[in-house]
Amino acid sequence: MQFHELTLFDARKLLDAKDISSVDLVTALLERIESCDGEIQAYITVDEKGALASARKADERLANGDSTPLLGIPVALKDLLCTKGLATTCASRMLEGFVPQYDATVVEKLKESGAVILGKTNLDEFAMGSSTENSGFHITRNPWSLDHVPGGSSGGSAAAVAARLCTASLGTDTGGSIRQPASHCGVVGIKPTYGRVSRFGLVSYASSLDQIGPITRDVRDTAIMLNALCGHDPRDTTSANVAVPDFTAALDEYETQGLKGMVAGIPKEFLSVKGLDSDVEKAFYHSVKQLESLGVEVKEISLPHTDYAVAAYYVIAPSEASSNLARFDGVRYGYRDTEAADLIGMYKKTKSKGFGDEVQRRIITGTYALSAGYYDAYYGQATKVRSLISQDFSRAFEGCDIIISPVAPTPAFKIGENVDDPLTMYLTDIFTLSTNMAGLPGISIPCGHGKTGLPIGFQMMANRFDEMALVRAAYGLEQTLALENCFPEM
Amino acid sequence: MEAAIPPLGETFGGFLADFFMKITKKDIEYIAHLSRLEVDDSLVDKFADQVSRILQYIDKLKDVDVSGVELMAGAALSTNVFREDIPHTPPGPEITLANAPEREDDFYMVPKAVG
Numbered sequence: 237m238q239f240h241e242l243t244l245f246d247a248r249k250l251l252d253a254k255d256i257s258s259v260d261l262v263t264a265l266l267e268r269i270e271s272c273d274g275e276i277q278a279y280i281t282v283d284e285k286g287a288l289a290s291a292r293k294a295d296e297r298l299a300n301g302d303s304t305p306l307l308g309i310p311v312a313l314k315d316l317l318c319t320k321g322l323a324t325t326c327a328s329r330m331l332e333g334f335v336p337q338y339d340a341t342v343v344e345k346l347k348e349s350g351a352v353i354l355g356k357t358n359l360d361e362f363a364m365g366s367s368t369e370n371s372g373f374h375i376t377r378n379p380w381s382l383d384h385v386p387g388g389s390s391g392g393s394a395a396a397v398a399a400r401l402c403t404a405s406l407g408t409d410t411g412g413s414i415r416q417p418a419s420h421c422g423v424v425g426i427k428p429t430y431g432r433v434s435r436f437g438l439v440s441y442a443s444s445l446d447q448i449g450p451i452t453r454d455v456r457d458t459a460i461m462l463n464a465l466c467g468h469d470p471r472d473t474t475s476a477n478v479a480v481p482d483f484t485a486a487l488d489e490y491e492t493q494g495l496k497g498m499v500a501g502i503p504k505e506f507l508s509v510k511g512l513d514s515d516v517e518k519a520f521y522h523s524v525k526q527l528e529s530l531g532v533e534v535k536e537i538s539l540p541h542t543d544y545a546v547a548a549y550y551v552i553a554p555s556e557a558s559s560n561l562a563r564f565d566g567v568r569y570g571y572r573d574t575e576a577a578d579l580i581g582m583y584k585k586t587k588s589k590g591f592g593d594e595v596q597r598r599i600i601t602g603t604y605a606l607s608a609g610y611y612d613a614y615y616g617q618a619t620k621v622r623s624l625i626s627q628d629f630s631r632a633f634e635g636c637d638i639i640i641s642p643v644a645p646t647p648a649f650k651i652g653e654n655v656d657d658p659l660t661m662y663l664t665d666i667f668t669l670s671t672n673m674a675g676l677p678g679i680s681i682p683c684g685h686g687k688t689g690l691p692i693g694f695q696m697m698a699n700r701f702d703e704m705a706l707v708r709a710a711y712g713l714e715q716t717l718a719l720e721n722c723f724p725e726m
Numbered sequence: 727m728e729a730a731i732p733p734l735g736e737t738f739g740g741f742l743a744d745f746f747m748k749i750t751k752k753d754i755e756y757i758a759h760l761s762r763l764e765v766d767d768s769l770v771d772k773f774a775d776q777v778s779r780i781l782q783y784i785d786k787l788k789d790v791d792v793s794g795v796e797l798m799a800g801a802a803l804s805t806n807v808f809r810e811d812i813p814h815t816p817p818g819p820e821i822t823l824a825n826a827p828e829r830e831d832d833f834y835m836v837p838k839a840v841g
Binding site for chain 2: 334335337430431443444445470473474476541543544547548550551558562566567568570571572576577578579580581582583584585587588591593596597599600603604613614616618619620621622623624626659662672673674675
């Protein structure tokens with residue numbers, strides 16, 4: 237096996253046994269990026285020098301008998317996370333040349349755990365999109381088929397893991413932006429419970445919905461990454477001060493106890509969605525059968541307000557975005573237009589030239605929804621519908637441990653297919669965004685391939701702070717499905 | 727003084743407006759001004775059409791009976807967050823102003839703000 241193919245877990249074993257060095261691993265991945273990323277374009281910035289320097293340090297520590305869970309492991313970060321001294325662009329012209337003066341808490345935590353930061357990955361500008369086509373710099377291609385999108389907005393992070401251009405990566409998920417690209421690229425992605433992972437140093441899109449999470453090759457690696465990322469942070473007031481379990485213990489729980497006795501609910505409203513692809517449906521029910529064979533009781537449940545989730549989301553997220561993105565005014569950081577002679581003119585020219593179309597569209601929609609005379613009808617109504625969506629989940633979890641569904645209605649779509657039709661693009665988020673509305677954790681794991689060979693993901697959702705149930709069930713399904721062909725040929 | 731919000735849905739007034747919220751070019755220009763955006767002429771029509779379609783879809787929220795429902799503004803745990811009021815050393819101007827597009831000494835420079 238070549239170094240770039242190693243999972244995090246296997247790389248850890250080889251590093252600890254001194255069979256390989258971190259420099260070997262990082263060099264192999266940098267070579268792989270050099271040879272493959274011209275086509276995929278998963279990265280915005282590759283920090284070759286910084287990565288090799290960190291790898292050398294990691295090797296010194298390993299030589300001294302030191303070991304931390306991520307020591308010497310090369311990871312890639314969605315370019316929405318602040319990295320001290322390393323450009324952070326949010327895939328926007330607005331932040332070209334911006335160099336943060338501090339690390340996001342998750343970046344600090346990865347570094348403390350010994351990880352080597354390989355670089356920053358592409359995304360839809362400010363995480364607004366479902367295909368990574370809205371990047372201000374370049375599109376990213378799906379490693380399984382270069383004329384298809386990788387999904388989004390964490391498309392670069394998912395494509396980088398799928399194409400073996402890093403060992404693991406971080407994404408962010410506001411309405412499905414970790415799970416949907418993970419599904420489209422055939423990798424594992426988890427959005428933890430809101431508050432589980434600190435958002436300090438994450439450039440805000442919709443603060444009440446945003447959450448950071450890992451994208452990995454398999455479920456075991458997800459558990460290892462969660463251990464490094466989760467925990468209370470006083471610098472993020474929405475960060476939850478709750479105990480963090482050892483997520484790898486959920487793998488042992490599966491090994492010793494299986495999944496017998498677990499109850500999984502299928503929301504009937506999800507499966508009656510128009511436009512659900514037959515391959516996605518087939519792969520979903522095949523996985524349901526596997527879960528049943530493991531002793532999981534599967535039953536139908538109802539989330540009655542599902543039909544309103546997309547509408548409520550596309551009021552709340554743009555409303556928060558219109559407020560959050562007001563900070564990019566050309567005064568303190570990022571791009572500034574120098575044409576205008578007065579301050580208001582400078583703001584306007586800076587924003588209009590710095591932001592791409594989708595960002596401007598969402599700012600306009602959000603400003604409209606929050607404006608005098610429309611606030612109650614749009615934002616007020618949407619937040620009440622959000623309550624009802626959250627209550628639907630609470631009721632459902634009284635009768636089941638996990639809720640299962642497809643991740644997206646179709647496998648990855650073609651580049652350019654939905655680009656002029658924002659509403660159709662928004663509707664592809666139907667299965668994922670309810671969990672963000674309710675603050676729940678959700679995971680996507682590969683469950684098969686469609687006729688065209690593109691991967692299909694399976695989603696599991698759990699009650700707040702019950703990522704253990706997700707890791708255990710996802711690991712069980714992954715082991716049972718034992719998918720072959722889970723590495724795109726490149 | 728900001729101008730009053732212009733009447734929305736000039737094309738579809740009254741009863742129809744409840745079902746089809748048509749955003750006009752003028753609406754887009756006004757909202758853009760509130761957002762401090764200068765939407766390019768070539769984009770105004772496109773945005774008016776796209777935002778109309780989005781709002782038309784969002785209008786389905788009106789069908790939900792929310793009487794007696796509390797709003798949910800966030801998903802954080804509903805507990806107050808307190809911390810000790812301990813002074814910290816600020817990072818200083820070199821770090822704070824490191825990314826300033828234009829500065830003079832320890833100040834951000836901006837174009838004329840008062841006429």
